[in-house]
Amino acid sequence: MDISRLLATRAQFISASEVRELLKWATADVISFGGGLPDPSTFPIEDMKKVVEHVLEAYPHKALQYGPTEGIIELRQEIAKFSAHSGIVANPENVIITVGSQEALELLGRVFINPGDVIITENPTYIAALQAWRVYQPRLIGVPIDENGMIVEILEEKIKRLTTEGAKIKFIYTIPTAQNPSGVTMSQDRRKYLLELVERYDLVAVEDDPYSYFLFESINVTPLKALDKTNRVIYLSTASKIFAPGLRLGWAIANEDVIKWFNLAKQSLNLNTSNFAQYVFLEGLRRNIVLKNLPHVRDLYKRKRDAMLAALETYMPPGIEWTRPSGGMFIWVTAPSEIDTKELLKYAVTQYKVAFIPGHGFFVDQSVKNAMRLNFTYPTFEQIHEGIRRLSMALRERYDSTR
Ligand SMILES: Cc1ncc(COP(=O)(O)O)c(C=O)c1O
Incomplete structure (x- = not known):
């Protein structure tokens, strides 16, 4: 057929x-x-075996049950603590657990993008983010990168032009640290400038951060989210590269309104992220395995x-x-x-x-x-x-x- x-x-x-x-x-x-x-x-693997056994001993009824859409509270608390290592201040209410960061990218599309809305990204950028958003038919605007990451002066020109045109810029998407695909890291000065632009033009930035755990050079940078005084950064990270991608676990940290909308949009996608995987990762964090x-x-x-x-x-x-x-x-x-x-x-x-x-x-x-x-x-x-x-x-x- x-x-x-x-x-x-x-x-x-x-x-x-x-x-x-x-x-x-x-x-x-x-x-x-x-x-x-x-x-x-x-x-x-060896640590994981012990953790899995413990999860099934300690919380079998919770781990094998449905759970809250935003994720189990213990893991949201633990993620808030874990993020403090990189200078991010977050309450559990600012955290939602997702099915990998990929789900958070999809939620961004569902919640924010109308056909014709502008999304600004580094160019090149993460292929699967573009794929997730194309379904919602945005106008994708690329900003070139050099060895210090997104060229923020060009970003500024583009924002100015788009604002004059009356375009609706929904968010600026960046992978500032060890970018996919280029591996470059945005300098601290550029990060500060990007945030200044976001504030000046009343915008939102999405910081996708799977790779800051793997910086090979001693580059002094902090996540944009750690510099974000006005709660305009939606921060994404994942257990995929630091624990195991098979768990399909990621998280977003953002202001409570964004979390609320992500929660609503996620309800019809998958109800909740695997409780079992969340308890396994929770123990992984608590036992310092990560x-x-x-x-x-x-x-x-x-x-x-x-x-x-x-x-x-x-x-x-x-x-x-x-x-x-x-x-x-x-x-x-x-x-x-x-x-x-x-x-x-x-x-x-x-x-x-x-x-x-x-x-x-x-x-x-x-x-x-x-x-x-x-x-x-x-x-x-x-x-x-x-x-x-x-x-x-x-x-x-x-x-x-x-x-
Ligand atoms: C920049 C970036 N964002 C998001 C993801 C999605 O990762 P996951 O869904 O496994 O958390 C990846 C995976 O490679 C990535 O490189």
Whole structure:
């Protein structure tokens, strides 16, 4: 049966996650630099076994039951405490637990975006945030980045112009620390300036922060949320990279009105985030498993980043450029303009058994064809070396064939 005639108009704006499509190809013999997967050796499996047993001993009836939409109060309290480590002052009433940060991105779309509303983002930015919001048909405005993050002077020009036009700017979305996909970190001065703009123009900022736990350089920055005197920042973070993505746990910290609307919108999405997962993470935080593991994971990822940078240096042909990420999980590579990385991907997977994410989907207008994102946390050190060697051969061959 052909169901296309039954689809809602909005379905045309739902696109397949390229990351997911790509993960399908990641068979045993393909080296994948695709998804943002943690190194599985970092999962605290032994600690987790004890925690799971404890949860089932101590609160089986609560953990296996439905729960409050905003999340269990004990975890909201613990998240408020945990966030204080990075200077964020929050009450449990300011916290909502979500199904990964991805759900919070969806809630932003549901609650805030009408067709034609303006969303301003770094350009490039997180591909799955754009995918979540496209369904709500916003006007996506991109602001370029450099090695100090979003160029706030350009942001200011765009805000001025959009305000003069009478555009409705719903929020500015930023991943200020170890950005996905570029790995760059916004300087403290730019953070302060961004917040000044947000206040001056009566706007809201969304700070997506999965990666500040993995800064490899001693860069002195605080979350925007820690500087947010007027409660205009909606802060998102996640257990995915610091504990385990399989739990599907994230959280938002925001003013109580935003939390109220997220709560209402979430009720019809999934009623509540898994209580079982929340109790497991709660115990993980209480037993200090998360903070105890972080230094080791950070060190491992730094060494993997360095291994990938070294392999790029060794193998890449002239004309290829890449970022030196300050943290996070990705290196952003730019090839000469003749190379279309979507085409390159097919070639690289079929001929060389190496995969990555083509860059176009990270841009608001999908216009840049010659970039790609490489993940360095999931592959082993050997795979990093071998994968970059294969990728550079594929690139050389494609490059030669375009001349
Ligand atoms: C910037 C950013 N935001 C949100 C997410 C979603 O993470 P999760 O839903 O696993 O919390 C990711 C995952 O890679 C990300 O990189």
